[in-house]
Amino acid sequence: MTEIQLAGSGGWINADLTDEQVIKSKLVPNIDKHFLSSLEKLDTAKMSKHFCKQCDSEFDGPTQIQIEEQPNEAVADGLILIERGQYTCHKCNSVIGEYRVFQKKE
Secondary structure (H helix, E strand, O other), rough: EEEEEEEEEEEEEEEEEHHHHHHHHHHOOOOEEEEHHHHOOOHHHHEEEEEEOOOOOOEOOOOOHHHHHHHEEEOOOOOOEEEEEEEOOEEEEEEEEEEEEEEEEO
């Protein structure tokens, strides 16, 4: 596990990631920045810190997670979107980042 800072549209989250997650979080291979949006839902136990741009506050521990919907809709050949949600700030409830969880169609 490696602790990485993951950028979201409304802040960032520090989380322990597997080697596979670290690779997946880099949208551009030659730039040293990692993104929340390229990962599925993070385990809150792996989050060590987060920052909200809206209220300009940093917090120890995980964000709140708000499940937006569980649509179970086909999005591509062989993929189903099973959950869509957001990482939100404890103080002001602003969105720090979003996630999507996919499942392979059998």
